Each structure stands twice: as structure tokens, then as C-alpha cells.
Amino acid sequence: MISRFRTRFGGISPYALIPVLLFILVALFAPVLARYAPDSQVITDAMQGPSPAHWLGTDYLGRDVLSRLIWAARVSLVAMSIVLISALVIGILVGSIAGYIGGKVDLLLIGMIDIMLSLPSLIIALALIGIIGPGYWSMIAALTLAWWANYARMSRAVVAGEVHQPHIEACRIVGASHWWIFTRHILPSVLGVVLVYASADAGALVLSIATLSFLGLGVVPPTPEWGQMVVDGMNYLEDSPGMVVLPGLALTLVVISFNVLGEAIALQKLPRAVKGRAMTKRMRARALEEQATKRSAH
Template identity: 40%
Template sequence: MKRGYFKLPEGLNRKNAILITGACLSGLIVLIALFAPLIEPFDPTEMVLADKFIPPCSEHIFGTDNMGRDIFSRVIEGSRISLSIALLVVVISAGLGIIIGLTSGYLGGKIDMLFMRIVDVLLAFPTIIFALAVSAILGTGQVNLIIAISCIQWTRYARVARGEALIFKHSDHIDAARAIGNNSLKIILKYFFPQVISKIVILMSLDIGGIILYCSSLSFLGMGAQPPSPDWGAMISDGKENMRYAPWLALFPGLAIAVSALTFNMLGDGIRDFLDPRLRESAKTE
């Protein structure tokens, strides 16, 4: 058989294949989260002590936990929690980062120095450690978890937005906008924001998978959603005590975290390759 006999369809290269696969799988996860109540065969919080520690079977395909709750239903319900938290964190972080980054880059001077020193200090801390410290101060719960991760995650967006603003602010386009009487706010919103949005979208798509991991890690440590909420990290924390006798308690939530993070990372990689002009040019030469 000749080498290169199997080829991708015309117009579809490896980079596009990653994007399509990531989009399809992430879309499936979103649909599962949206229609979770219709998919769940049992109430995810209902305790039936007579059915505890049932291994995977035809009735309970993922088994039951130490309280007799159906793990499949809890994993499905957990997708709503993880995805909603990740999306909220991404939106809050991106919004705050864009505002600070564009303002800092456009105005420059002492304001730029102040904002960037704050960003440098925050970036010196590992994300999970900083979020853990903030969660310890604010307390447990989903709202505090969102605040804790957003407090550190916005810095990534601020750096990207500032970099684009520094490149663009000395262009003839911006000089012409100033000459016709546009104020700073209008210039930032009308001229700078469209220049940075593609990079921000790429970063947002790449961040979702990582934020799901952060949320699950903090919930595992008891800083996120509290029982009986079916959060994936909390489910793994509950199941770790019975790993020898009932490994399915932690196995299936762990697989859900891994698959979700991998799926959204594929989506982010695909969007980055598609939107980055340099990568698109390289793809045409393949």
C-alpha cells in the first residue's frame, strides 16, 4: 500500500479536524448540562440507604455511593455545576482583564505601571494556591469559589489586552480617531476592543478546561460546593475513603473531569489555530 493513501477530505486539515472534534464534544457536554434533568434516571440528591455501595449494573450504570445515591445521575448533574462555574469565571475574568488591560495600555504612564505591578505580583502566585488562600478567607460555597478563581484569572486577559493596546495605540488609525475628536473611552471601545477580541476568545476557550480542573481541585479540598451538591471534586473527595472497596465512587467523577478538560482544551487549540493568521498560513502550505 502506498504511503499517504488515506487522506483527510478536501479542505479539512489536521488543525480543522481538532477544532471540529473539540466543538462537537464540547457541544455534547453543554447539551448534557442543559438537559441534565431529562437525562438523569434518578434524583441525584435522593438517599436510599438500602442501595448503598451497589457496583455498576444495569439499573445503576455507574453504581451508587455510600448514601445510596445514583452516581450516574450525580455525574450528569455535576456537569451543570462545573460548566456554569467555569463559564462565569471566564466571563468575569475576561471582562475585568479587558477593561484593565486596554485602559492600562492606552493611557500608559503611572497608571500602566501601577496596574502591571499588580498583575506581576498576582502572577507570581500559582493560580490554585492563590485561589485556595482567597477561598479560605471568603469561606466555602460556589459564589466564593467563583470570586476566588476570578481574582487571579483576570491577569491573563489583562496582559494580552495591554499588549495589543501597546501595539495599536501609535497607529495612524488611532491618530486619526483622536484628530476627529473621539475621547479615550470611545477610542478604547470602538477601536481597541475589536482588535483584541479574537485573542481574548482564544484565551477564554483555552481557559475553560483549566478552570474546571481548578474548581474540582478546590471542591476536593472542601472549598467549593458543599454536600449534598453533586460537584465532581466533592464526589471524588467523598469516594477516596472507599477506593479499595468501591473504586467507582471516585472513578467516574474523575473521568468526567478528565474528559471535560481534554475536550475544552481541544476546542481552544482548534480555535487558536483557526483564528491565528500565522498558523492558518502555515496550514495552507501543508
């Protein structure tokens, strides 16, 4: 079964892919899985332990902890997806322009990229939020502007290496447009490299979203978010440690899952030694080729 799974999903181990899929499914089906609304308050039920009504207990406002954890996954997934897609679009666009045009444009853009990469992304996000103000969309804009430079540098390196290949020169000779050349021959190579890094960056983005929310600069109450839930539970750590431990554990598992998936995807790009059945098939094919060559020679 595992071998079939790997064949269907490009050789990626199910142990790397299943945790990420579970996180995505929980986030997508949060309205179905959550038994209570995330902002539903029942003060008389505040600070209760696990029970049949509330499987993971309630917080200081009587809100169901499990429901808020599930909805927080949805909030994190949406914010992470928006930031990641926006950063990829900006980074690929800027890096492709720099690598394809070259010359002074390349020098100008690569200088700007180097300046952005010289500072930690979280520091850039904090500075931008300090300028435009805290809030959900401010957090997304700040993280996008802090994250695009790395993708731009990778895109520029790939495009600069591809643009002088013989097949690209042949396309130009026959009169192919720059757009056709880029979309058909260069962009697939760029995406193949950048998406590998993006899969690993997804975990770091979830952690950055939680960090900004923990500092009060991202997701604000009553919207549930794991970092913000940790802040809410800090004052009740002795009485109800689950209010801090559970969102912290959920955040840790998601970050680790995305990092493992990114490493698994990256390993698929490395050449592997041919073993087992693949080696047997290759030896048989070579033997048949040698026999055909001898027959044609006679």
C-alpha cells in the same frame, strides 16, 4: 461532511469541538438526562453495582452515580462560566485602561498585574478562601480574583500596540470619542486574542474547581461535583472503585477536550500554506489579472 463542518465553524476540526459541545449539552439538559435527583437517597440501594435501574450503580447513600455525574457537569459548567466571564471583564477592563492611558497609570496597573502573575493562581485562590471562608461563592470570587491578571496583561499588550496605529490617530483627528474608538477599533482586536486563551483556560478552571472541592473549600455536599465525588468515594475505593474512577475520568475528559479546543483555535490564527483548490483558484485569478493588464496596455 467534515469539510462543511470546518467551513461553518471557522475551520475548527469537529474532533476538537464536538467533545466540548457534548459537555455543554449534557450540562444544559441535566434535568432531562438524569433519571434521578442528585440528592435522592435510598439507603437500601446503597453500594449497588450497575443495573437496569442504576446504569452506573449507586454510592454509599444509595444515590444514582450517573445522575450525580450529569448534574456535576452542570455545576462545573455554571461555576466555570461565571469565573471565566468575570475574569475576562475585569482583565480586559484593567488591561485596556493601562494600555490606553499609559504613563503612571500604566506603570501602576502593570506592577499590580505582575504581582498577581508572580504567584500560582491556585495558591492565590487558596489564600483568598482562607480569608473569606470556604463555600461555593467564595470559591468563585477567589478564582476570579486569581485568574484576571493574565487576561489583563494580554489586553494591555494589544491595546498598547493598537493605540498608536495610523487609523486610530485619524479617528482622533476627526473628533471621535475615546469610547467610540475603543469599542469599534480596539476592543475587537483585544477579544480576538484573549478569547483564544480563555478557551484553553476553561479546562484549567474546571480542574481548579474540582481541586478546591476535593479539598473541601469549594462545592460542598450534597451538591454533586466531580472533585467532591472523588473525595466521597475514597473510603469505598476497594468495594466500589467506580465512585472514584468515573468522576475522575469525566473530569479528565473535559479538561483534555477544552485544551484540544484551545489549541485548535490557536492554530487557526497561524498562517497556512495555500494548497489544492485554493492554490488553483489563486493561480487562475493571477493569470486573469495578467491578461487584463496586457489588454489594457495594448
